[in-house]
Amino acid sequence: MEVCGSSSPTLREFGCEQNLLSRPDGSSSFIQGDTSVLAAVYGPAEVKVSKEIYDRATMEVVIQPKVGVPSVRERAREQCVRETCEAALLSKLHPRSSFTLVLQVVHDDGSLLSCFLNAACMALMDGGLPMGCLFAGVTCAINGEGQIITDPTAVQEKGSRALMTFAIDSTERRVMMSSTKGSFTVHELQKCIAISQKASEKIFQFYRDSVRRRYSKTL
Amino acid sequence: MKDTPLSNCERDFLLNAIGEKRRLDGRQTYDYRNIKISFGTDYGCCFVDLGKTKVMAQVSCELITPKENRPNDGIMFFNIELSPMASPAFETGRQSELLVKLNRQLERCLRNSKCIDVESLCVVSGEKVWQIRVDVHLLNHDGNLMDAASIAAIAALSHCRRPDVGILGEDVTVYSPEERDPIPLSIYHMPISVSFAFFQQGTYLLVDPCDREERVMDGLLMIAMNKHREICSIQSSGGIMLLKDQVLRCSKIASVKVSEITELINKALENDKKVRKAGGRCGFAQSMPQERITALKADVSPVEMAGIKENANEIVQRAEAPSQSVPSPVLPAPGTGQVGEGLQTSWGLEEKEEEEEEEEEEEEDVQHVVEEQGRGDVVLISDSDSEEEEVVILNQEALPTKGTLSKQQRAADSKQQRAADSKQQRAADSKQQRAADSKQQRAADSKQQRAADSKQQRAADSKQQRAADSKQQRAADSKPQQKNKKQ
Missing domain, CATH: 3.30.230.70 (GHMP Kinase, N-terminal domain)
Structure with a gap:
């Protein structure tokens, strides 16, 4: 079984800006390499009667593609993000209310789903919503030679045999959501999960630094 | 909103x-x-x-x-x-x-x-x-x-x-x-x-x-x-x-x-x-503005690879081996086909198989009848599954009383039922060879039991008794033989 090749996987440079929109309760823009996503969250707010849940808040996720109207692919990703957010948010604290998360694709250069997740987490943090844990998204691609690439670009994604995205929680580094494409062995899956857990630590450290910077008195 | x-x-x-x-x-x-x-x-x-x-x-x-x-x-x-x-x-x-x-x-x-x-x-x-x-x-x-x-x-x-x-x-x-x-x-x-x-x-x-x-x-x-x-x-x-x-x-x-x-x-x-x-x-x-307090940027960062291989190996080893696809014990009703769940496709095959089995059974029955006739025994109650044969047998017997007739009828009915049951079971057995042994046992047992119960309750005639006994014997003998033949 071929282990990840000689070059160690890297995360592209990533950055985040929070609170850049005035209307939403929380907003963020997350950038991974050239991939960029804008996220905005409203909540807790009033909810439509048809969507009301009596003991917890309703989570709604909308993904806006850059060109055209949302299609099935966006719907599937919405579900991935929504389920992750529902697991992280303490929605029991806000019964009969709604959280709305809007994600706008700004530029897609691979690892879009993980960028959605990271942007979503930063927006939820900015909105000050109660969360049991934070989450980070990491995308791994397995290329033709069996090498594992973390945070692949669009070109690397195209040339990959399998593509996996995991949402990792911050407390125990557990997998909260996984979305996979292509074929891979059990061994490769476990390896990708292990790499994603390692990579998520970088992102959690970044979250920590960004919050520290935000609430510091000097830049 | x-x-x-x-x-x-x-x-x-x-x-x-x-x-x-x-x-x-x-x-x-x-x-x-x-x-x-x-x-x-x-x-x-x-x-x-x-x-x-x-x-x-x-x-x-x-x-x-x-x-x-x-x-x-x-x-x-x-x-x-x-x-x-x-x-x-x-x-x-x-x-x-x-x-x-x-x-x-x-x-x-x-x-x-x-x-x-x-x-x-x-x-x-x-x-x-x-x-x-x-x-x-x-x-x-x-x-x-x-x-x-x-x-x-x-x-x-x-x-x-x-x-x-x-x-x-x-x-x-x-x-x-x-x-x-x-x-x-x-x-x-x-x-x-x-x-x-x-x-x-x-x-x-x-x-x-x-x-x-x-x-x-x-x-x-x-x-x-x-x-x-x-x-x-x-x-x-x-x-x-x-x-x-x-x-x-x-x-x-x-x-x-x-x-x-x-x-x-x-x-x-x-x-x-x-x-x-x-x-x-x-x-x-x-x-992205760098001077804002709300913005932060991290440079390209390598992901540590140390221990990842061991970690993955450990998890894979610790994990239970994935269950092999076991043929599911789903018993398809007669006339239905089954695809997937690790079973062989039985679409379109089911009826053919059953027909074959029926033919086989009939052959066996014929053999039975021949044997018994050869033996020259009085009782000709064979383990057949068609009513006509049963009726023929009844006619051959010395004039039964009304009570015994109805009894015989009932016995024939229940036998038919059982025969149909066993046929179904056999059809299923041919597909589930592993489970066949225990089922055989059970089938034979229950049949004996049932036959014995119904007969014993009503048996007044010692001849009838003997007939039932011999039939039991034969049923018990012939069933496993048939099964073995199939296996």
Whole structure:
């Protein structure tokens, strides 16, 4: 079984800006390499009667593609993000209310789903919503030679045999959501999960630094 | 989600302030908010910040067949998205009044003003033309969406490059940006919309109203104009009566504002061109402010690989071996087929198999009868499954009493039942060979039991008793034999 090749996987440079929109309760823009996503969250707010849940808040996720109207692919990703957010948010604290998360694709250069997740987490943090844990998204691609690439670009994604995205929680580094494409062995899956857990630590450290910077008195 | 309504005291405060020629954000009457224009990583993507209002425009091209009445003209398509990101009052996929109004105004401003040379978008007359699609996403609503959208759209169109095409006979080849440099659209002029808000029935006028000012205004005048001071469209909404000199004054103000904004767009385009030529990185990612306290950036970071292989190995080893696909114990009802769940496909095979089995059984029965006849025994109750044979046997016996007849009938019925059961079981057994052993045992046991019970209860005749006994014996003997044969 071929282990990840000689070059160690890297995360592209990533950055985040929070609170850049005035209307939403929380907003963020997350950038991974050239991939960029804008996220905005409203909540807790009033909810439509048809969507009301009596003991917890309703989570709604909308993904806006850059060109055209949302299609099935966006719907599937919405579900991935929504389920992750529902697991992280303490929605029991806000019964009969709604959280709305809007994600706008700004530029897609691979690892879009993980960028959605990271942007979503930063927006939820900015909105000050109660969360049991934070989450980070990491995308791994397995290329033709069996090498594992973390945070692949669009070109690397195209040339990959399998593509996996995991949402990792911050407390125990557990997998909260996984979305996979292509074929891979059990061994490769476990390896990708292990790499994603390692990579998520970088992102959690970044979250920590960004919050520290935000609430510091000097830049 | 509904929008938060404006309270009466806020409304009064705003109107009083406007009456005193003051604005909430300290601007003068004719001042625009700060405009920031930035471009995305790819061509045709533009962000416009107008104060806190934020808009993104993306231009995309596609080859389509032209309209029949205009075979030489390319098609311009404008789409404004009122994303719920901009305001909680906006909903996705709903054609609201505001959306229709904005979309129509943008079309009038950019398409009907003929600012883009649509004829140059023709590839093959009547067959292939370029469709230029402009998607305008509203990201944050703080008033004056129209101006921001028009600036973003025209800037994105000027920034856009369409792929080059080559025509060889009938074939149209679209070249990728690597093969041939993409071509910019030919734009004659840049119409830009300028909005004026009127208050107190037209007594007061403000340029570039913000969200709160828009909520208390009486009427709105939108003038689209280019830098040559040509008016491309005028729209007045809100049902306010304007005087001629008011409109003239507005158009004068608009011409000044338009020339300022056009200059700004040109400057932004030039800057972007310079950066792209220099080969530097450009786009939204690079425009992220570094000095803001809310922004942070991390450099390329390697992921530690130490221990990952061991970790994965450990987990794989610790994990239970995945269960092999075990044939599921689902018993298909007679006449049904089964596919999947690790079983063999039994579509279309089921009936054939059963038929075969029946044939086999019949053969066996015949053998039985022959044996018994050979033995010359009196009782000829064979383990058959057809009623006729049973009846034949009855006839052969010495005149039974009425009671015994009905008993015999009942026995025959129950036997038939059992025979049918066992046949089904056998059909299933042939497929589930592993479970067959135990089932056989059970089948044989239960049959014995049942036969013994029913017979013993009613047996008065010792002959009958013997017959039952011998039959039991035979049933017990012959069943496993049959099973073994099948195995």
